[in-house]
Amino acid sequence: MKIAIAGSGALGCGFGYHLQKSGEDVTLLDNWEQHIEKISNDGLNITVNGVEDNLKMKMCRPNELNEEMDAIFVFTKSMGLKSMMESIDHIIGPDTKVICLLNGLGHLKTLENYVDKKNIIMGTTVWTAGIDAPGITHFNGQGPVELQNSDPNEKEGALLIVDMLHKSGLNGVYSDNVNYTTWRKACVNGTMNALCALLDSTIEEVFSTSTIDSMLSGIVTEFATVARLQDDIELDIEETITYLKNLAEKVGAHYPSMHQDLANNRPTEIDFLNGAVAEASKRFGIEAPYCQSVTDLIHAKEDIMGIHSAPTK
Ligand SMILES: NC(=O)C1=CN([C@@H]2O[C@H](COP(=O)(O)OP(=O)(O)OC[C@H]3O[C@@H](n4cnc5c(N)ncnc54)[C@H](OP(=O)(O)O)[C@@H]3O)[C@@H](O)[C@H]2O)C=CC1
Ligand SMILES: CC(C)(CO)C(=O)C(=O)O
Secondary structure: OEEEEEOOOHHHHHHHHHHHHOOOEEEEEOOOHHHHHHHHHHOEEEEEOOEEEEEOOEEEOHHHOOOOOOEEEEOOOHHHHHHHHHHOHHHOOOOOEEEEOOOOOOHHHHHHOOOOHHHEEEEEEOOEEEEEEOOEEEEEOOOOEEEEEOOHHHHHHHHHHHHHHHHOOOOEEEOOOHHHHHHHHHHHHHHHHHHHHHHOOOHHHHHOOOOHHHHHHHHHHHHHHHHHHHHOOOOOHHHHHHHHHHHHHHOOOOOOHHHHHHHOOOOOOHHHOHHHHHHHHHHOOOOOHHHHHHHHHHHHHHHHOOOOOOOOO
């Protein structure tokens, strides 16, 4: 398959690497000049679960790729999705599948402005990744990648992508309810990402604090309330907290992507996570004190660091 990775940061490079290694025709797309130059000249240096490798890969800016793709994986930050979709319009054909595994809420609505719903595949992943320097990344864990077609008639297309991910070692799994999966992943990020960023800690450190239980319960309860009111998704709070604790044991050494954003002086995705839940709660006339405080604290940290948040829409 001809595949473009639209947004080739930490996760995008890891996915592109695995797909190319298993024989797919991959092009990495990004706008970060030094990163493009390094990968184009020296190949991608990547460490996967402790094993170092170097792979020659095609990489350019979105406007420099001039053919329609069979599949495009979007891997921008949430606030960069809209502008990336505008800049890849010319490589989306009538049958191009667009797969979105971003963290955060509300991305399907954005994608529907650019892609026919029959070609949109939504999902989540718990692979962990980071950028060590331009052209040098790491990628850890076992996944999975859970995904589902947005149009109920298009299951076959989603299964093809699941199969391709499976063959490339990315552990693709078909989800029967990707809305549920997305809300559960939002709980992962609404707790792990926000708390690790605020406390400047790894997941393991945050999950071994004496206050973790009340923080998890407060945040997850607010996410679950909005999931039910807004999307008719029933998240079992106890089950979700157990899922978070089990995941924390597997990815404990990781600094979540929101922590990495602050460390790299870049805006966070908080408005698509706790911020989105706080805003939705206001619309429903209910309070979300945990999510509102976490969002305010993250924005305060961005202000102190002089980081300018990109517009969320
Ligand atoms: N990292 C992880 O472990 C996980 C991440 N996710 C989610 O996946 C999506 C992509 O995340 P991730 O791959 O971590 O994002 P990265 O921050 O690694 O990369 C995203 C984009 O940010 C720009 N960028 C990043 N670092 C720099 C820098 N130092 N200087 C200039 N530009 C930079 C690049 O885009 P450009 O220059 O073109 O703007 C890049 O394509 C997000 O929604 C994230 O929440 C989900 C699961 C795990
Ligand atoms: C779950 C976790 C923490 C790693 O997959 C993540 O989504 C992130 O770092 O943003």
